[in-house]
Amino acid sequence: MDLSTQQFRAIVERHQARVFSIAFRILGEAGVAEEVAQDVFLELYRTLPRLESEEHAMAWLRRVACHRATDALRRRAARKDTAAEEYQDGMGLRTRVRDFVPLMNRVEQLLLTLPPAQRTVMLLRYQEDLEAEDIAIELKMPLATVRSHLQRAVQLLRAKAERTLKEFSRG
């Protein structure tokens, strides 16, 4: 794809929400997500000559956004930020609670309690509306693994949502 700066700007405008949302929902922090999303678009700018169409570019953006956000998540975990408050919920998952949580809706907050691989698969399924087969191709993951991640993640989220609702109704 040979594009002028104006055409590249139009692509960024069209796909900024998608890329930012993937990064934000994997990372849970708006600032870091914005940085990661910008890096993804700059990488796209360098890669554009090798991409055949905008559909190809869109699939590329989705895949690279998932990978770069997961990399950032790993780097953050390696830093072991002790300032973060941690709690262990009933499902045995550790969740970091930061000041970003109020910015997120209930489902986004629950999504953050999932392991990163399940979180990524859930985003591609419910945010990007991809079928399990397409997710397997995009993430280069066996189809059975994608299906198992999806099934397990939905079960976990449903159980957590029900518990949250009960706690809310108890007051």
Add this chain to the structure above:
Amino acid sequence: MVEREGVEMDEFERELREQLQARSAPAGFVDGVMARVPERTRRGTWWSIGNVAPVWRWAVAALLVAGMVAGGVERDRQQRIAGERAREQVLLALQITGSTLRDVQQKISADGRRESGQRDAGRNTRDEAVR
């Protein structure tokens, strides 16, 4: 029970879809990206071919190849001319050497004949004196 669970899953999945609609990027996101696009790449420099139309890229490539081929042909022609000139010089040198050798050979033969004639004449004179 299975049906109830299936319905619940569908409703829950619908809620997931609704809640996970893509959210807007922060204000100024696009400007932030464009500001980080390298200036040199954005403007395009005389050596960068990123913004050149494919037709012109092929034309330039074809010209370069044609130039290289023409250069190669010209170099071959000059080498052939130089080779022929060298061959002619060697042949001329051989011709000169050949004619010089012939002259020397003829001179040596003529000297030899003269000496033997003188020797014969001297021997006849001595014989007559003895008689």
